[in-house]
Amino acid sequence: MVVTGIRIGEVARRAGVTTKAVRYYESLGLLDPARLANGYRNYGEHDVRLVRQIRELGELGIPAGRSRPFLDCLTAGHGHADDCPASLATYRDAIDELTHRIDELTNRRAALREQLARAAHRGDADSSADTVRQAGAHPAPADDSPTPDGGSAEQLPGTRMPDLPLRDTDGGTVRLDALGAGRTVIYVYPLTGSPRVDLPDGWDTIPGARGCTAEACGFRDHHRELLTAGAAGVFGLSSQHSEYQRELVERLDLPFPMLSDPTHNLARALGLPTFRVDGLRLYERLTLIVHEGLVEHVFHPISAPREHAGQVLSWLRENTLPRNQI
Structure with a gap:
């Protein structure tokens, strides 16, 4: 009714x-x-x-x-x-209709992520013929599985640091041959993830690739102890650009700067080991203890990034310098 x-x-x-x-x-x-x-x-x-x-x-x-x-x-x-x-x-x-739209948006998101990753890592893929020859590198395979580029850490102790200025996340540059008389800790890492940028495909399956953020947090948490144990300074170093590294420094509140080497100049100068994955050339994880312009000690390979800062701290405490060399 x-x-x-x-x-x-x-x-x-x-x-x-x-x-x-x-x-x-x-x-x-x-x-x-x-x-x-x-x-x-x-x-x-x-x-x-x-x-x-x-x-x-x-x-x-x-x-x-x-x-x-x-x-x-x-x-x-x-x-x-x-x-x-x-x-x-x-x-x-x-x-x-919604399923069709979702598929379209998913494809668009994937394309945007790919473009974002390409922009964020631009310059990381050091693939010029001259660089490949100088580094003794091999081209990445068609499936982009991780492959070593050559280089070794065994020859590093006693090697003089090169006259190489690298941009840091503080907005300046650091010359690796002018780090000062005291010991400097430089931990070299492949790359760190970001909430805004995806890691390369298969990253979690690459031995030694995971753990960069945890390693950075370890050096952050042990920073004061490292300085007390004789380190004059601590730096992180990767092939990522400073703008990308700066996000990590701010997000993790790191008390030390990161050094950017997107063209792998240090790898060529010292013969550092690198590898390739997903079109990128990245540093293998290692740590240099530099004293008076020379590589005094090298940690490589590093199997436990989360505990590595503690290992460096123990080494510094066990190998103290005379007071006139600190």
């Missing part, structure tokens, strides 16, 4: 929409209220239910223009607007 006398404002209020929306639904032919003798619209409870149903479908992403099967189902006397086969078919069509 149709109850007379419901004004359009009351219909809108009870259905949770605006009066403008009610008029729009009428213009689409979804509502057909009766008219009083004076020409005014005569809405009833059924109209309120129809408008409420249109609103609920809209919240699910089904526009008013596609609500007709549901409204017809209610008008036919069914208890629910989706009791009819035509309503279920509309659900399926909407799901199919």
Whole structure:
């Protein structure tokens, strides 16, 4: 039974929409209220239910223009607007459309991530022919599995640090041949992840690749002890750009700067070991103890990045310098 006398404002209020929306639904032919003798619209409870149903479908992403099967189902006397086969078919069509849109957005997101990673690591893939020859490197295989580029850490003790200025995250440069008379700890790492940039494919399966953030946190937590044990300074070093490294320094609140070597000049100068993965050339993880311009000690390989800062601290304590050399 149709109850007379419901004004359009009351219909809108009870259905949770605006009066403008009610008029729009009428213009689409979804509502057909009766008219009083004076020409005014005569809405009833059924109209309120129809408008409420249109609103609920809209919240699910089904526009008013596609609500007709549901409204017809209610008008036919069914208890629910989706009791009819035509309503279920509309659900399926909407799901199919969403699936298509999700696939498109997923592909677009993947393309954006690839572009972001390419921009973030631009310069990391040191692939010029001259550099490959100088470093004794081999081209990456077609499947981008990690491959060593050559280089070794065994020959490093006693090697003089090169006249090589590297950009740091403080905005300046650090010359590796002018680190001062005291001991300097330089831990070299492949790369660190970021909330905004994905790691290379298969990163977690590469032996020794994981743990860069944990290693940085270890040197942060032991920083004061390292200085007390005789280190004049601590640096992290990777082939990532300073802008990328600076995010890590700020996020982890590191008390020391990072050095950026995107063209792998130090690898060429000292013959440091590197590897390639996913189109990138990266440093193998190792740590140099530099004293008076010479490599005094090298840690390589490093199997437990999380505990490595503690290992460096123990070495410093066990190999103290005479006071006149600190």
